[in-house]
Amino acid sequence: MTSEAPDLSRLQPVLPSPLQPVEDERFARHGVRLVLKRDDLIHPDLPGNKWRKLAPNLRAAAGRTVLTFGGAYSNHLRATAAAGRLLGFGTIGIVRGDELADRPLNPVLAGCAADGMTLRFVDRSTYRAKGDPAVLEGLLSAYGECCVVPEGGSNALAAQGCTELGRELRGAADMVAVACGTGGTLAGLAAGLAPSQRALGVPVLRGGFLGDAVRGLQEAAFGAPAGNWSLDERFHFGGFARTTPALHAFADDFERRHGLPVERLYVAKLLYGLTELAGEGAFPSGTTVAAVVTGRPQEASDSSR
Structure with missing residues (x-):
């Protein structure tokens, strides 16, 4: 790395x-x-505000795996996964809705997976509490050192x-x-x-x-x-x-x-x-x-x- x-x-x-x-x-x-x-x-x-918001975050991540958040049709997740493929760093997407875990991936999430993003589906109450340090620590514990980028990259x-x-x-x-x-x-x-x-x-x-x-x-x-x-x-x-x-x-x-x-x-x-x-x-x-x-x-x- x-x-x-x-x-x-x-x-x-x-x-x-x-x-x-x-x-x-x-x-x-x-x-x-x-x-x-x-x-x-x-x-x-990485079109539009995805480029403008991701670029400084990717520089700060300095090649570390990026963990971020989004819904099932998240353009932010899609752009992050593409950046990982293009620039050679790992990506993890925390996806809102654990009911999606057993369903076929929609085109956006399928694209994320094809670009190498690890997808983890969480229930909506956990997703709402993702800013809580204890909840975030629980999510991070499975993946080791990561750079966390918030939902939407904001x-x-x-x-x-x-x-x-x-x-x-x-x-x-x-x-x-x-x-x-x-x-x-x-x-x-x-x-x-x-x-x-x-x-x-x-x-x-x-x-x-x-x-x-x-x-x-x-x-x-x-x-x-x-x-x-x-x-x-x-x-x-x-x-x-x-x-x-x-x-x-x-x-x-x-x-x-x-x-x-x-x-x-x-x-x-x-x-x-x-x-x-x-x-x-x-x-x-x-x-x-x-x-x-x-x-x-x-x-x-x-x-x-």
């Missing part, structure tokens, strides 16, 4: 990621210009990694919007933007304490709140990994209009929310809004985290 930080540059990430203007009358008729920050093009196996290192996203967008938009699961991308994005810019998070969860999570991550990463950011929780389609026919219809329509398939948990919910906000006059005429494309459709369009 190596004790040196992996050289992520040999994976040839596309950085800075491209900025793509989109002509869409749902924004244009309100005097709003939409551009897409194509973070989905950073790397085929910790202080991840927030620091996402500041570069904000820096890449300085001067490119008045407002930068991103879909939020665990809050790490928004925490770093806001810190990296110029003082005149605003970051907007569109949560994929209904309610909860995401604002507290973002503030906590910023305190851990930067020692204080950072940047101008807010959350808009009005436009949801239900629980964390839930989609509806209406959301799929919106995603299909966006692809027909612009030739861009969108991931339907995060990106489609973000774009739908921005469309509704534009219709309600939330953005003054002349505003340029940048939407961060954090992921893309993969084996399962309802992928979570």
Whole structure:
């Protein structure tokens, strides 16, 4: 096992990621210009915020086995497993739901296993308590020394990694919007933007304490709140990994209009929310809004985290 930080540059990430203007009358008729920050093009196996959040964590792991957490359709687990294969370190995925242990693996988990990730399925009460030191120690006892990365990859290192996203967008938009699961991308994005810019998070969860999570991550990463950011929780389609026919219809329509398939948990919910906000006059005429494309459709369009 190596004790040196992996050289992520040999994976040839596309950085800075491209900025793509989109002509869409749902924004244009309100005097709003939409551009897409194509973070989905950073790397085929570690796209978007997965790259930005994982990269600093992998450097800190320095070749040790990485143990992390996610649901059955976790893009975070999938990206971690792919990174392990590409860079030559071990990976362990703690998966929510012990009822899945005796079922055939879905495409996301099958991909994790094919990339060498050890999968351990735990009951939901254990998963909820994964932050408890005693529970975590019990999970770690079977695997020896590991570097633990939290669910969604969101910790202080991840927030620091996402500041570069904000820096890449300085001067490119008045407002930068991103879909939020665990809050790490928004925490770093806001810190990296110029003082005149605003970051907007569109949560994929209904309610909860995401604002507290973002503030906590910023305190851990930067020692204080950072940047101008807010959350808009009005436009949801239900629980964390839930989609509806209406959301799929919106995603299909966006692809027909612009030739861009969108991931339907995060990106489609973000774009739908921005469309509704534009219709309600939330953005003054002349505003340029940048939407961060954090992921893309993969084996399962309802992928979570």
